[in-house]
Amino acid sequence: MPVPAPLDHAERVRLRWEIGIVLAVSVGQAALYSVLALVRALLRPAPLGDQQTQLNPSRDQAAFWDVLYQVLSVFFGLALVALVVYLLWEPGSNALRRIGLDFRGFGRDAGRGILLALAIGVPGLALYAIGRALGITVQVQASPLDAAWWTVPLLLLAALRAGLTEEVIFIGYLFDRLRRLGWGWWSIILTTAALRAAYHAYQGIGPIIGNFVMGVAFGWCYRRWGRVMPLVIAHTVIDIVAFIGYPLAVALWPGLFGPVPAPSPSPTPSPTAS
Numbered sequence: 001m002p003v004p005a006p007l008d009h010a011e012r013v014r015l016r017w018e019i020g021i022v023l024a025v026s027v028g029q030a031a032l033y034s035v036l037a038l039v040r041a042l043l044r045p046a047p048l049g050d051q052q053t054q055l056n057p058s059r060d061q062a063a064f065w066d067v068l069y070q071v072l073s074v075f076f077g078l079a080l081v082a083l084v085v086y087l088l089w090e091p092g093s094n095a096l097r098r099i100g101l102d103f104r105g106f107g108r109d110a111g112r113g114i115l116l117a118l119a120i121g122v123p124g125l126a127l128y129a130i131g132r133a134l135g136i137t138v139q140v141q142a143s144p145l146d147a148a149w150w151t152v153p154l155l156l157l158a159a160l161r162a163g164l165t166e167e168v169i170f171i172g173y174l175f176d177r178l179r180r181l182g183w184g185w186w187s188i189i190l191t192t193a194a195l196r197a198a199y200h201a202y203q204g205i206g207p208i209i210g211n212f213v214m215g216v217a218f219g220w221c222y223r224r225w226g227r228v229m230p231l232v233i234a235h236t237v238i239d240i241v242a243f244i245g246y247p248l249a250v251a252l253w254p255g256l257f258g259p260v261p262a263p264s265p266s267p268t269p270s271p272t273a274s
Contacts, residue, residue, distance in 0.1 A: 004180045012181060018087065019177050026080045027169050030199055037202035041138065048204055049135030056158050056243060063148065070154045077161045084173040099172035100227025112225070113233025120217060121238045124210045131206025138204040155243040163236035170196055171218060172228045189219035 007015065023029070041051050059069035088095035096102050100109075131137030170192045178188045193215025200211040218231050 004176075006182075007180060015177060015180060019174070022084060022087070022169070022173065026084075027166065027195065027199055031195055031201070032198075034200060034202040035198050038204070041202070041204075047135050048138060049132060050139075052139035052141060053202055054141040056155060063150075067150050067154065071157070074154075074157045074161045077165055081164045081168050084169055088173060088176060099168070099176065100225070100229055101168065101172060101232070102229070106229070109227060109229040110233055112221075112230035114237060116217070116221065116230060116234035117237040117241075120214050120234065121241060124214065124238070127206050127210045131204055134206075136204055137206035138202070140203050140207075152244060156240060159236050159239035159243055162239050163232045163234075166196065166199070167218070167228050167231040167235055170215065171222050171231055175219070175222060185223055189216055189223065192219055 020028075037053075041048055044051065056070075058066050059073070060066040085095050085101075088099065094102075097104075128137060128140070132139065174192050174195075175188055178191070183191075193212050196215035197208045197212035200207045218234075222228065222231060
């Protein structure tokens with residue numbers, strides 16, 4: 001990846017403000033709420049392992065309004081992705097091509113993404129199970145168990161939104177901006193991995209560790225490949241397996257992933273959806 005041209009003082013100040021504003025309205029805001037959720041969970045009388053959170057809660061008891069709110073949530077989540085792509089856009093330069101979020105070499109990207117999903121997803125599941133067994137990870141309900149016909153399409157959209165949001169902002173946007181500020185590669189990789197871990201802190205200690213490792217691995221792959229697309233594919237595949245495979249996991253291993261909770265008449269949204 002090319003070394004960016006040095007910035008003058010005014011450009012550096014503007015870029016720092018831009019990064020701060022983007023983080024304040026997107027993943028940085030979610031990371032802060034996530035850390036606060038973990039602090040609150042640790043302060044409750046119940047042990048962390050006896051608590052639970054839900055990634056894709058229903059938004060309304062009425063089916064029509066639930067679907068509408070879920071679709072709007074995906075739309076506005078993707079609007080944040082569009083915002084950072086717009087900020088990356090420069091005259092004479094295609095931002096999507098620069099960060100590798102296009103369909104050139106899609107077969108190779110898909111192959112890398114699936115292999116990366118296996119390399120990250122399987123150890124991640126094992127880490128979650130260990131965390132549950134040790135009581136340091138919250139019981140994560142990855143998808144509603146009272147599924148209707150529209151549940152799977154909505155979960156597919158939620159997985160795609162999570163993959164695009166995290167990888168475009170954590171990797172494509174922040175890597176570009178921090179490099180322009182003169183940061184070294186490993187400083188960027190470790191910082192964005194720590195932010196990704198904070199983003200998932202509400203799930204407990206195990207997911208914090210797992211997402212930090214995932215952030216380091218994804219950052220290293222982006223440094224090597226220069227493309228976000230394999231990371232988006234890997235993240236989306238991991239979330240599809242987690243979201244749609246969750247009811248099956250509850251049925252097979254209720255001690256780790258269950259027991260099956262009764263549908264709540266007053267669902268409470270979680271800080272993040274990935």
